[in-house]
Amino acid sequence: MMWPVYGVFAISLIFCAAMLGLVPRISSAMDTFARGSEARVFPNSSPYEYNKFAILRILFGIVIFVRGVHVCQLLLHSELTMAVGLWSIAETLAGALLILGFLTQWALVFLIGAMWQYGDLVVGKATLGNDVAAILGLLLLMVNAGRFLSLDALLIKRVPALHSVLLYYRGLPSREGIFYAKLAALTCYWAVCIYSIAIHLNEPAWTDGSAGPLLLSNNFMSTWHAQFSTLFSTSPLAVALAKGSLWMMMLWYAAVLPFVLLGGLFRQYVIVWGWLFFALSMFALQLGYLAEIEVLLWLGIFWSIVGIDHKKRLDVLYDDRCNLCDRTVQAVTLLDIFGRIRLRPLSQNKPLLDEIGLDVRQALTDLYGVRENDRKLYKGYDFYIQLSKTLVLLWPVVPFLLLGKALAVGPAVYRFIAARRTRLFGVCELPRQKFQLAENAAVTQSRVPHLLTLHVFLLLLPFFLSVPAPYVGWSGIRNVGARAxxxxxxxxxxxxxxxxxxxxxxxxxxxxxxxxxxxPLFAEDGSRLSMHASDRVYFGHTVLFRRKVIGSESCQFEKWARAVDYLSRIYLQERGAEAGQYTFNYRQIYQPLVADTEIAINNFPLVASKQLCEHTYTVNYQK
Structure with a gap:
């Protein structure tokens, strides 16, 4: 039953709100801590960081939407109108809302409070990826991520009173508010890591390091399991390194929060090791969408310089009487969401031209850019390359521009247009209005970030009581507060x-x-095929089979006939089969793991697989 969990959650939230209202010193102390720690813990180099969260919201929405589409695609048509289908469709729509920035806060509340608490159980895809997604969702919720670069922003601009209806607080998120959002998210992630350590300290596969090479060579979870198996079988050093990296992982788990709070090299260690871990998860392991979500979470917490540093701007010199230049600059200002471009119309910046040794005649023949930190000058096609490197939203086109330069095609096309720009596009006597970011927009005084941060720390208390500590004889207490x-x-x-x-x-x-x-479920070597794009197929079916039959060398066809029939019907639906009776062949394969005793001495002998049984079965398929 979920109602007791929601009840404890609501009551504890109300308690935190009451404490903030009755004891103003709590908010004051939090703000003092935030201001004193920000430069060390979460440095912020851009006054427009709120746009970073808007970008991450869009990317997060894409992940949720794509995952939802894959689930819906591999549902039987009859399931689409059942609870499993309705929940799956609702999650997919929520992902679309995040992309568009429409009803964003409501979409986040639905995902965090309903979909990933109850809906996942119905769909059969409850996974750690959604727990990390809830942490990321909390971060985006706290910083009003849907308030910028969104349809919600357009609605609020027309009807300001919609702020409260759409669950937004007014104004820009304060630096303290952003600090609390990052701290709350990082603390949630660290709490999950602490529980993981407590379990692993009582897990022989982790304490002896054997989980390292066994994970990378795992045919169910490792993308390159065959290559890793070959590597480990021929290199004892590779086995030792895989074991050692696992022990380093446990150190990182414990250090995530305290080392970030310490700052300096300690903080850098957490960030760099995190990137290495997520890269391994994304490219070498198959963990659903966990790695992609963790990458977005890490960017939300630690991305603060590259591409958004307000101190490394680019001065853009342009002919403000040329239609093409004016239109180009107008587009640039729309893409400059971090205020990294400073416009310098030629008609108003003669002193700057003198400073960099550029005469007016030269300036009228090309677009020029001057990098603020070292005063390096860029012109023509090179200017567009540097501009694309400067603006985050143009990063995707950088490889194409570099390729164009390498092939000498890009500069030639640019030169052709530049030489004829006035004749082709005319002269504008009145330059168009340029989009400008609000330098002095009002900052919120909302206590929502304080409230949610305080609530996170309050709920940590019952959660930590549930964490087992086997070496001190503590098995943990299961309690409704931990579930909240x-x-x-x-x-x-x-x-x-x-x-x-x-x-x-x-x-x-x-x-x-x-x-x-x-x-397309499993290949001959046990690796996953295309139907595993659906988390429901993965977590709701094949994981269950492979987990339930551990330790068994007997045929499982009869016990799993219903699941096999269901997966076969999904295949027939995807195949576009007509209604009728179809025949399938079932084969079950067994391959034991490399023994721990071998890994202990850095040996990794390859183990052969064997077929346990084979059956022919029929499926009565109805479209």
Whole structure:
């Protein structure tokens, strides 16, 4: 039952609100801490950081939307009108709303408070990825991420009273508010890490390091499992490094929050190791969408300089009487969401031309840019390359511009247009209005960031009581307060343990006799195929099979006939099959893991697989 959890969550939130109202010193102390720690913990080099969160909101929405589409695609048509389908469609629509920035706060509240608490259980795809997504959602919620670069922004501009209806506080998020959002998110993530450490300290596969090479060679979770298996079988050093990296991982888990608070090299260690870990997760492991969401969370917390540094701006010199130049600059100002461009119309900046040794005649033949920090001059096509490097929204075109320069095509096209720009596009006597970021927009005085941060720390208390500490004889207390903390993504996890690793031992292969092709679930070596794009297929079906049959060397066809039939019908639907009876072949494969005793001495002998059974079955398919 979820109602007791929501009840504890609501009551504790009201308690925090009352404390902030009755004891003003709490808010004052929080602000003092934020102002004193910001430069060390979460340095901020841009007054427009709120636009960073808007970009991350859009990317987050894309992840949620794409994942939802994959789930919906691999639902039976009859399921679309059932609870599983309605929840899946609702999550997909919420992702679309985040992309558009429409009803953003409501979409985040739905995802955090309903979809990832209850809806996932219905759909059958509850996963750590959604817990981290809830942490990221909390961060975006606290900084009003939907208030910028969004349809909500247009609505509020027309009807300011919609602020409260759309769950926004007025004005820009304050520096303290952004600090609290980052601190709350990082604390939630660290709490999950602490629970993980507590479990791993009692997990032999982690304490002896064997989980490292076994994870990377795992046919169910590792993208390059065959390559890693070959590497480990031929290199004892590679086995030792994989074991050592696992022990370093446990140190990182514990250090995430305290080292960031210490700042300096300690903070850099947390950030760099985090990037290495997420890169490994994204490119070498298959963990659903966990890695992508963690990358966005890390960017939300730690991206503060590259591409948004307000101190490294580019002065743009342009002919303000040329239509093409004026239109170009007008577009540039729309893309300059971090205030990194400073416009210098030629008619008003003769002293600057003298400073950089550029006469008016030269300036009229090309667009020029002057980098603020070192006064380096860029002109023509090179200017466009530097401009694209300066503006985050233009980063995707940088490779194409560089390729154009390497092939000498880009500069030639630019020169052709530049030489004829006045004749082709005319002269503008009245330059167009340029978009300008609000330098002195009002900053919010809202206490919402204070409230949610205080609430996170309050819910940490019952959560930490649930954390087992085996070496001091504490098994943890299961309590409703810890379950309430899960709404913020603070969850008990136990991943990459021996159970997870042994999921590589058993798998099945399905083949359609009628179409003479393999059902794209598992390959011959146990690796995942295209149907695993759906988290429902993955977490709701194949993970369950591979987890439930651990330790068994017997045929599981009869026990899992219903799930096999369901997956076969999804395949037939995707294949566009007509209604009727279809025949399939089921084969179950078994391959034991490399023994811990071998890994202990840095050996990794390859183990052969064997077929346990084979069955032919029929499916009565109705469209």
């Amino acid at each position: 903390a899960h709404i913020y993504g603070i969850t008990p996890i136990n991943v990459f343990n021996k159970t997870d690793l042994r999921m590589a031992e058993n798998w099945f292969l399905l083949k359609s006799i009628d179409f003479n092709e393999t059902v």
